[in-house]
Amino acid sequence: MFIRLENVYYTYNLHMPFETKALKNINLDIKKGEFIGLIGHTGCGKTTLIQHFNGLLTPTSGKVYVEEMDISKKGIDLKLIRQKVGLVFQYPENQIFEETIFQEIAFGPKKLGLPKDEIEKRVREALKMVDLDYNLYAERSPFTLSGGEMRRVALASILSIRPKMLILDEPTANLDPQGRNKILSEIKAIHDNFGITVVLVSHNMEKVAEMVDRLLVMNKGEIIMDGPPREIFAKRANDLLKVGLGLPQVTQCMYELKIRGKDLYTGVLNVNEAEKEILNNIKKLNSQLKKYERL
Amino acid sequence: MVSTLIKIENLYHIYNQYKKNQIVALDNINLEIKKGEFVSIIGSNGSGKSTLARHLNCLLLPTSGNVWVDGINTKDKDKVWEIRQKVGMVFQNPDNQIIATTVEDDVAFGLENIGISRTMMQERVNWALQVVEMEEYKKCEPHLLSGGQKQRVAIAGVIAMHSAFLVLDEPTAMLDPRGRKEVVDIVKKLNREENITVIYITHLMEEAVESDKIVVLDKGKIALMGRPEEVFSKAETLKNLSLDVPQITELAIRLNKKGLDVSPYTLKVEEMVDQLCLFV
Secondary structure, three states, X not given: OOEEEEEEEEEEOOOOOOOEEEEEEEEEEEOOOOEEEEEOOOOOOHHHHHHHHOOOOOOXXXXXXXXXXXXXXXXXXXXXXXXXXXXXXXXXXXXXXXXXXXXXXXXXXXXXOOOHHHHHHHHHHHHHHOXXXXXXXXXXXXXXXXXXXXXXXXXXXXXXXXXXXXXXXXXXXXXXXHHHHHHHHHXXXXXXXXXXXXXEEOOOHHHHHHHOOEEEEEEOOEEEEEXXXXXHHHHHHHHHHHOOOOOOHHHHHHHHHHHOOOOOXXXXXXXXXXXXXXXXXXXXXXXXXXXXXXX | OOOEXXXXXXXXXXXXXXXXXXXXEEEEEEEEEEOOOEEEEEOOOOOOHHHHHHHOOOOOOOOEEEXXXXXXXXXXXXXXXXXXXXXXXXXXXXXHOOOOOOHXXXXXXXXXXXXXXXXXXXXXXXXXXXXXXXXXXXXXXXHHOOHXXXXXXXXXXXXOOOOOEEEEXXXXXXXXXXXXXXXXXXXXXXXXXXXXXXXXXXXXXHHHOOOOXXXXXXXXXXXXXXXXXHHHOOHHHHHHOOOOOOHHHHHHHHHHHOOOOXXXXXXXXXXXXXXXXXXX
């Protein structure tokens, strides 16, 4: 088990007039190598939850374990935890401050006290992971980049620490479709090629559904659904709509056909699967008709 | 007769002209927007969407060509304030455009600057907040509002000026799905019920579906223009411009190719369900 949360509660402004219960009794196991999507409305506790994964917040009550180490205890080496669990905040490009892209990405490894040649190796590796050419980009100022590129540099500056787990808070917010698809395919490749555990926080149900193995749905400080997206869409489409989170368009189409009495499988994740499901059902219908005619 | 209210003729805009880093942001744009229309402008980042929008209320002036608003050329220096009163803008980041300490003060800010009477001002502020469904937050501090609510307050600030045009530059880019829906619903309502002409910039195709006309920009040129069903049926072209076609339209196009009786111009889930019900 890579991360385990046991009965975690978190309350902002405890015992104050503006007390808000942000997390209520969270129990969660994250295995090494999983690719998880975390979805929920603004204010549902997503960001509060992920800040528990690397000790930025400690639970009001309950336990958080990272690789079996209880990080809610006092005296824990949080620096070590943060090397293992890399957190990429919303709009990470706002945190860029160095003069060149090389220096920006080298900042983490430098703080780890690594030798010079190792630092360079890490920077090269990290730039490669986000598909930016070292020779073209290393000496450029990060502030001359486009929004999408800046975000990838910010991602590289976390990857250069070689975290075992990567948490991304809305990595595609404010990017155009091209920038969005680019960064998502890089995240997918980072997961697939390097075995890094990924938690992707997003509003974009369509993209998340296609990418992740496991979907966590939060509502009002609780995890209300946990499972493969296909299973959730097949069994709990109704509940998702009830909390107002919506379904991918093609999934919703299947769901509404089902409501109208059509016997369709609603666990479709993309256009391909929806097309197959519809064509299959037409074939089924046709063969039934033929049987009927023969009788 | 429907009158053309915004006319753009051979518009070029060049940033850093005659310098090494010269960029042609708008490359011969010709466009007419009629009274009461809902026009969406889509395109990837850097395609010139925002540059075009900024020409509509004199925030930018053409390098060459002309822009007329209600018959006034935007180059006419004496008419700048008149044009800005006609054409209101709402930008992407809700936190950058709210300045006052209460919601009603913020909506009144524009009115204070044109010097109208206090009673008239109160009337207009109340009306504008009612239209965007924010009247119960009148005395609220803006920083306590959600993103979608802040954008609605910004919109109220524009319509309180009785602007005939509302230009929105990616107003939902920083909002979550719920906030997005709030803003889109209000904009549609303004267009329908208050007859405000809307120019809506976005890269979310779903939001452009219900407009009267879609203009697709690519590298400063108009790549496609027409009714939503015309534009979205050209899925390949849109993909080449690195834009997304709504999932449901893509599904419709594919099923149509397979010989099913589904219109390739299907833009909404309900339309698809209605068609499929006949033979699934």
